[in-house]
Amino acid sequence: MAEIKFIKNTSPKAKPSDETQLGFGRSFTDHMFLMDYTQGKGWHDPRIVPYGPLSLDPSCSVFHYGQEVFEGMKAYKTADGSIQLFRPEENFKRLNRSNERLCIPEIDVDFCVEAVKELIRVDRDWIPSAEGTSLYVRPFIIGCEPVLGVHPANNYLFIIILSPSGSYYANGMAPVKIFVESQYVRAVRGGIGYAKTGGNYAASLKAQQDAVGYSQVLWLDGVERKYIEEVGAMNVFFVIGDEIVTPELQGSILPGITRKSCIEILKDWGYTVSERRLSIDEVREAAQSGQLKEMFGTGTAAVISPVGELKYKDETIRIGDGIGELTQKLYDELTGIQLSKREDRFGWIQKI
Ligand code: PLP
Ligand code: COI
Numbered sequence: 380m381a382e383i384k385f386i387k388n389t390s391p392k393a394k395p396s397d398e399t400q401l402g403f404g405r406s407f408t409d410h411m412f413l414m415d416y417t418q419g420k421g422w423h424d425p426r427i428v429p430y431g432p433l434s435l436d437p438s439c440s441v442f443h444y445g446q447e448v449f450e451g452m453k454a455y456k457t458a459d460g461s462i463q464l465f466r467p468e469e470n471f472k473r474l475n476r477s478n479e480r481l482c483i484p485e486i487d488v489d490f491c492v493e494a495v496k497e498l499i500r501v502d503r504d505w506i507p508s509a510e511g512t513s514l515y516v517r518p519f520i521i522g523c524e525p526v527l528g529v530h531p532a533n534n535y536l537f538i539i540i541l542s543p544s545g546s547y548y549a550n551g552m553a554p555v556k557i558f559v560e561s562q563y564v565r566a567v568r569g570g571i572g573y574a575k576t577g578g579n580y581a582a583s584l585k586a587q588q589d590a591v592g593y594s595q596v597l598w599l600d601g602v603e604r605k606y607i608e609e610v611g612a613m614n615v616f617f618v619i620g621d622e623i624v625t626p627e628l629q630g631s632i633l634p635g636i637t638r639k640s641c642i643e644i645l646k647d648w649g650y651t652v653s654e655r656r657l658s659i660d661e662v663r664e665a666a667q668s669g670q671l672k673e674m675f676g677t678g679t680a681a682v683i684s685p686v687g688e689l690k691y692k693d694e695t696i697r698i699g700d701g702i703g704e705l706t707q708k709l710y711d712e713l714t715g716i717q718l719s720k721r722e723d724r725f726g727w728i729q730k731i
Contacts, residue, residue, distance in 0.1 A: 382494075383426060384425070388410055388428075388429035388437075390429075391409045392409060393666065394504070394543070395507075397563055398512055399509050401512060401545035402454045402546075403515070403680060404517070404545075405526070407540055408430060408502035408514075408540075408541040408543070410498060410502050411427070413536065413540065414494070415534070415536060415674075416435035416537070417533070422486065422487070430540065433676075433701060435523060436525035438525040438526060439523045439525055439532075440524050440532040443527060444480040444529055445578045445581070445617075446483065446532055447481070447483050447521050447522065447577045448474060448477035448518070448576050449477075449517060449518065449575055449577070450470040450473065450474050450516075450575060450705075451470070451515065452465065452470045452495075452515075452516045452636075453513040453610075455717050455718050456507070457506045457626075457718050458718070462499060462503060462506060462728060462730070463717075463728050464496070464516075464729045465728065466636055466640070466727045467495060468488055468489075468729075470490060471491045471603070471724070473567070473643055474518065474520070475574070476518065477576055480576070481571070481576055481630070483531070484566055485550075486536065492729070494539060496731045499663065500731060502541055505543050507543045507544075507545075509545075513543075513544060514542070514543055515541070515543075516638065517539065517542065518538075519539075520536070520537045521538070522534075523536050529553070538551075541687075545627045547612070547678075547680040552685070552710065553685070553702075554677055554685040554686060554688070554699075554701065555595065555685070555687065556595050556689075556691050557594060557686050558586075558597065558690050559689050559692075560590070560596045562586070562683075563585060563596040564601035565579060565582055565631075566579055566601060566631040566632070568580070568631065570603075570630075571629065572633070573628070575633060579633075580611075583611055593690065595610045597609075598611075598613055600631065604611065605658050606661060607662065608631060608632045611634075613635070613637075613677055613681045614632065614638035614679040615685035615686070617671065617673070617674050618674070618705055620653065620672075620701075623655050624652075624655060625642070625652065625653075626656065627652055629658060637683075638672040638677050638708060640725075640727065641677050641713065644709065659691055662696065663694065671698055672698075672703060673698065673699055674686040674689070682713065683714075685703060685706045685711060686698060687699065
């Protein structure tokens with residue numbers, strides 16, 4: 380792959396003045412990475428250029444048929460000032476699985492990891508260091524062929540943008556209330572649910588908008604509306620008696636990298652984690668019998684997020700009292716590894 384060309388931004392922006400008020404994905408750094416794909420030529424012209432609007436033909440396929448994939452990862456600044464990424468190669472491997480489903484050409488995982496690192500080096504002064512903050516990295520690919528026929532595009536644009544971010548939820552690491560959606564569905568097996576593509580999120584907006592007073596929606600399976608799938612931007616785990624349960628990956632939910640990391644940590648600690656089908660009725664019954672000890676969500680943006688309440692039809696299911704013990708233990712371990720406060724015993728950290 381060619382060398383990454385660099386055009387410096389000569390009009391840098393003012394950085395957010397208060398790192399404790401960043402929110403999620405609201406401000407962007409001074410540069411972005413771009414790379415083109417042309418059929419017959421492959422990926423070409425990787426470049427880091429000033430952040431700014433793109434000029435695209437209105438007929439481009441992404442605008443009409445949603446041929447798009449994206450990723451989300453974070454860069455962290457540690458106490459000694461070094462900068463690091465958490466399992467970035469996993470994000471680009473998943474991007475390729477999304478690419479395959481959306482008929483988008485494969486990218487080179489190692490090259491993309493290098494491109495992210497190079498972009499972050501350029502904008503390293505934007506990485507916040509206040510507690511709970513990080514630099515959110517959003518790589519994405521869009522179909523750019525200017526043709527209205529419904530077919531995979533011949534041209535694509537690969538983009539990486541960076542956003543200094545704080546907590547995904549307004550109240551930080553505090554138990555959230557989740558609405559169990561029993562009318563709309565997000566995805567079905569055989570569809571695009573396992574791919575990280577805009578269409579899945581477009582499908583989720585209506586339910587999210589209707590669930591006033593709840594942080595997110597918990598999706599049930601698209602066929603029977605009975606089995607638990609995932610939350611809008613998180614995979615979910617339940618502690619029921621001595622069992623830790625998370626829905627199995629069967630094609631309609633996103634295979635989260637935080638989910639996978641939590642399973643590996645939990646197994647390393649000696650816990651048994653069941654990846655299996657879990658119905659909302661089983662969760663209700665476990666809550667009634669006092670067996671439902673904890674519930675938490677996992678995701679790059681949301682980290683480990685305790686769930687304190689589920690609303691299912693007319694019923695309110697309360698879970699625990701504050702942040703559960705295992706939820707807190709996992710949060711401390713995962714963020715400890717990400718910030719090098721704890722040993723990186725799995726080799727997940729890549730220094731920049
Ligand atoms: N599920 C959905 C729908 C998501 O958008 C995300 C966030 O990326 C996740 C789960 C968690 O995935 P990860 O842990 O890889 O960030
Ligand atoms: C992430 O956690 O990286 C995500 O992509 C969630 C996002 C949809 C806000």
